[in-house]
Amino acid sequence: MKIDNEYKELAWQGLWKNNPGLVQLLGLCPLLAVTSTITNALGLGLATLLVLVGSNATVSYIRNWVPKEIRIPIFVLIIAAFVTVVQLLMNAFTYGLYQSLGIFLPLIVTNCAIIGRAEAYASKNPLKQSCFDGLMMGLGFTAVLVVLGGMREILGQGTLFDGADLLLGSWASSLRIEVFHLDSQFLLAILPPGAFIGMGLLIALKNVIDEKQKEKQPEVSPESIERVRVKFD
Amino acid sequence: MKVAITKNAKILALFAIACTAVVGLVHESTKSRIQRQEQAQLISTLQQIVPTHLHDNDMSTHCVKVTDPLLGTTEQQTVYLGTMADKPSSLAITSVAPDGYNGNIHIISAFDTAGNLTGMRVLKHKETPGLGDKVEVRKSDWALSFAGKSAQDIASPSWLVKKDGGFIDQFTGATITPRAVVKAVKNAANYVNEHQITLYKQTNSCEQTQ
Numbered sequence: 200m201k202i203d204n205e206y207k208e209l210a211w212q213g214l215w216k217n218n219p220g221l222v223q224l225l226g227l228c229p230l231l232a233v234t235s236t237i238t239n240a241l242g243l244g245l246a247t248l249l250v251l252v253g254s255n256a257t258v259s260y261i262r263n264w265v266p267k268e269i270r271i272p273i274f275v276l277i278i279a280a281f282v283t284v285v286q287l288l289m290n291a292f293t294y295g296l297y298q299s300l301g302i303f304l305p306l307i308v309t310n311c312a313i314i315g316r317a318e319a320y321a322s323k324n325p326l327k328q329s330c331f332d333g334l335m336m337g338l339g340f341t342a343v344l345v346v347l348g349g350m351r352e353i354l355g356q357g358t359l360f361d362g363a364d365l366l367l368g369s370w371a372s373s374l375r376i377e378v379f380h381l382d383s384q385f386l387l388a389i390l391p392p393g394a395f396i397g398m399g400l401l402i403a404l405k406n407v408i409d410e411k412q413k414e415k416q417p418e419v420s421p422e423s424i425e426r427v428r429v430k431f432d
Numbered sequence: 433m434k435v436a437i438t439k440n441a442k443i444l445a446l447f448a449i450a451c452t453a454v455v456g457l458v459h460e461s462t463k464s465r466i467q468r469q470e471q472a473q474l475i476s477t478l479q480q481i482v483p484t485h486l487h488d489n490d491m492s493t494h495c496v497k498v499t500d501p502l503l504g505t506t507e508q509q510t511v512y513l514g515t516m517a518d519k520p521s522s523l524a525i526t527s528v529a530p531d532g533y534n535g536n537i538h539i540i541s542a543f544d545t546a547g548n549l550t551g552m553r554v555l556k557h558k559e560t561p562g563l564g565d566k567v568e569v570r571k572s573d574w575a576l577s578f579a580g581k582s583a584q585d586i587a588s589p590s591w592l593v594k595k596d597g598g599f600i601d602q603f604t605g606a607t608i609t610p611r612a613v614v615k616a617v618k619n620a621a622n623y624v625n626e627h628q629i630t631l632y633k634q635t636n637s638c639e640q641t642q
Contacts, residue, residue, distance in 0.1 A: 266443060268440060272444060276448060280455050294466075294470075
């Protein structure tokens with residue numbers, strides 16, 4: 200029962216309360232840059248997820264052997280190795296997507312969300328929980344990417360899943376949905392400012408939901424604190 | 433203190449070796465697949481811009497490296513040579529349009545022996561999404577309109593976008609990008625006309641993969 204609660208808490212933290220994209224605002228560079236289509240967003244999200252789970256697992260596994268003073272270089276080394284591996288795999292198996300993600304794939308190395316989780320969680324917790332934490336944080340990040348990507352793609356190009364075959368193979372080209380036809384694209388949504396505005400809207404939306412949630416819950420009356428005055432005579 | 437340094441250095445070194453080993457292993461096992469992917473993409477691009485009746489060899493494995501100011505860059509560019517019954521029949525040349533709206537635009541243009549353009553594709557660019565990126569075939573048909581332009585068309589002084597008084601359609605929203613591409617194609621054509629014969633005499637620098 201206790202362990203169940205722990206996992207639930209981890210999931211809640213990663214997906215909502217402490218979401219790396221919406222709350223911690225980590226990894227903004229790839230988040231804003233590649234979310235012009237849902238396919239790119241999903242691709243980068245999955246790559247980040249893989250790296251996050253891998254690095255969390257490794258860091259947690261070796262946490263007792265790593266001297267405190269050199270843990271950061273070691274974490275960076277591990278993360279860089281995982282990113283390179285993911286990059287090579289994507290280059291080999293999803294070549295088109297690899298090309299369209301471009302520089303943002305190697306930039307996962309510097310995604311603060313990853314080293315942040317390694318340092319703050321995985322280096323202090325057992326393997327299973329660390330993997331789960333990586334998975335949830337990664338899913339939270341991917342979800343933000345996908346929602347933002349979907350928003351920008353609909354507004355900018357009027358499509359969804361354009362180019363999904365690059366990620367999932369040729370069968371996926373049938374996933375492409377033309378939501379509405381645009382004679383000229385709504386540029387703002389595709390360009391970086393659109394990413395910032397979209398991101399701002401998402402954060403605002405999350406805050407509104409949180410507020411509503413708070414209002415619904417009955418106000419927990421603050422326990423009265425007894426103050427003890429000690430008089431020194 | 434010295435002990436701590438040696439100990440930590442050793443641990444760090446161990447991790448470095450382990451990480452490098454993992455990366456090395458994955459690199460080794462994906463290398464051939466990555467190469468095949470790149471080769472496959474090259475072949476499919478070449479097939480799109482060089483009609484099959486213009487060559488009977490595998491152009492992707494017969495190429496020479498060249499550098500020339502006309503190709504828009506100081507970097508080496510590649511010329512893929514097509515032959516028909518071992519006689520020169522067509523070639524595809526990569527080049528750079530240095531004056532794109534947002535940096536270099538890498539293109540590949542294919543010519544037959546008479547200097548007629550059989551096709552052109554943009555390989556790599558950083559143009560504005562939604563405006564300049566219509567040079568990509570994925571986004572618009574513009575690049576297809578280059579196929580079949582004759583040597584006279586290219587040589588003519590009105591080989592310009594319409595906005596500059598020429599006869600090449602530009603696309604809505606961007607002038608600088610198509611202008612840069614149009615100019616780069618002309619330069620590539622000039623280079624090819626000058627060097628066509630010597631190109632076939634150079635040694636092949638694309639290794640046979642099989």
